[in-house]
Amino acid sequence: MQNVFPGEVFANTADFDIGIRQLLPRYDEFLEVITRCVPSTSRRILELGCGTGELTLKILKRCPNAQVIAVDYSPRMLQFAQDKITAAGYQQQWTGIQADFGDWTNNPEKFNIGSEFDGCVSSLAIHHLHDEMKLKLFEQIAASLTQDGCFWNADPTLPESPALVEVYKAAREEWAIQEGISLTEIGAKRGIISTEGYSSQDQLATLDDHLQMLTKAGFKTVAVPWKYYGLAVFGGWL
Numbered sequence: 159m160q161n162v163f164p165g166e167v168f169a170n171t172a173d174f175d176i177g178i179r180q181l182l183p184r185y186d187e188f189l190e191v192i193t194r195c196v197p198s199t200s201r202r203i204l205e206l207g208c209g210t211g212e213l214t215l216k217i218l219k220r221c222p223n224a225q226v227i228a229v230d231y232s233p234r235m236l237q238f239a240q241d242k243i244t245a246a247g248y249q250q251q252w253t254g255i256q257a258d259f260g261d262w263t264n265n266p267e268k269f270n271i272g273s274e275f276d277g278c279v280s281s282l283a284i285h286h287l288h289d290e291m292k293l294k295l296f297e298q299i300a301a302s303l304t305q306d307g308c309f310w311n312a313d314p315t316l317p318e319s320p321a322l323v324e325v326y327k328a329a330r331e332e333w334a335i336q337e338g339i340s341l342t343e344i345g346a347k348r349g350i351i352s353t354e355g356y357s358s359q360d361q362l363a364t365l366d367d368h369l370q371m372l373t374k375a376g377f378k379t380v381a382v383p384w385k386y387y388g389l390a391v392f393g394g395w396l
């Protein structure tokens with residue numbers, strides 16, 4: 159089996175776009191929620207862990223004047239994103255940067271990422287950082303936004319009780335079956351995940367802990383515009 163970085167999920171990058179929709183319930187819906195929470199007038203948007211560019215494309219469709227700075231540490235995922243953005247004709251509005259967002263958090267001066275972003279978005283990436291780094295990242299995001307900027311993240315969250323672990327697992331199994339595949343069959347396409355930079359296997363935090371971290375990081379209004387079993391979109395405004 160192929161080794162992959164945390165977050166790449168599949169051994170073969172070409173499997174990602176179909177596989178993630180089988181693996182996670184309502185993937186397109188929660189990405190859409192993020193794009194709706196970002197002002198459509200945004201001019202500068204930072205995306206952390208852009209993967210193959212699925213969220214990026216939705217953002218660019220909704221925010222016609224936006225420049226998206228997209229960070230991902232995987233050259234494989236970035237290449238897929240770049241090809242997709244170019245094929246859709248958005249190459250003038252997109253800059254891909256190969257970097258670890260944990261490294262950016264601790265050493266922002268090393269990267270040419272800039273600041274004064276109207277919004278920062280992320281999906282399915284930040285949960286690979288341990289909690290201390292999540293808080294530091296939220297602080298770095300807050301420092302990189304304009305004074306009324308916003309941040310929206312979609313991620314799996316830690317079930318609050320053992321009973322909910324089973325409930326959330328059953329919901330995902332049922333979703334996969336509805337998609338015509340089992341979680342075991344999807345699992346066979348996954349790569350072996352080890353540690354890469356600041357990311358490792360899932361480091362889930364509860365939704366409540368995420369909201370507290372956001373408040374601590376300086377977000378005055380925090381919100382959860384979407385939740386489905388163990389998946390949530392959360393974030394807020396400075």
Ligand SMILES: C[S@@+](CC[C@H](N)C(=O)[O-])C[C@H]1O[C@@H](n2cnc3c(N)ncnc32)[C@H](O)[C@@H]1O
Binds near residue numbers: 163166206208281
């Ligand atoms: C599951 S994919 C999600 C991609 C995309 N956001 C989406 O929803 O389709 C997670 C992405 O985050 C990236 N990633 C995870 N940890 C990272 C880190 N510390 N720095 C940069 N990229 C990271 C992975 O390479 C992967 O492309």
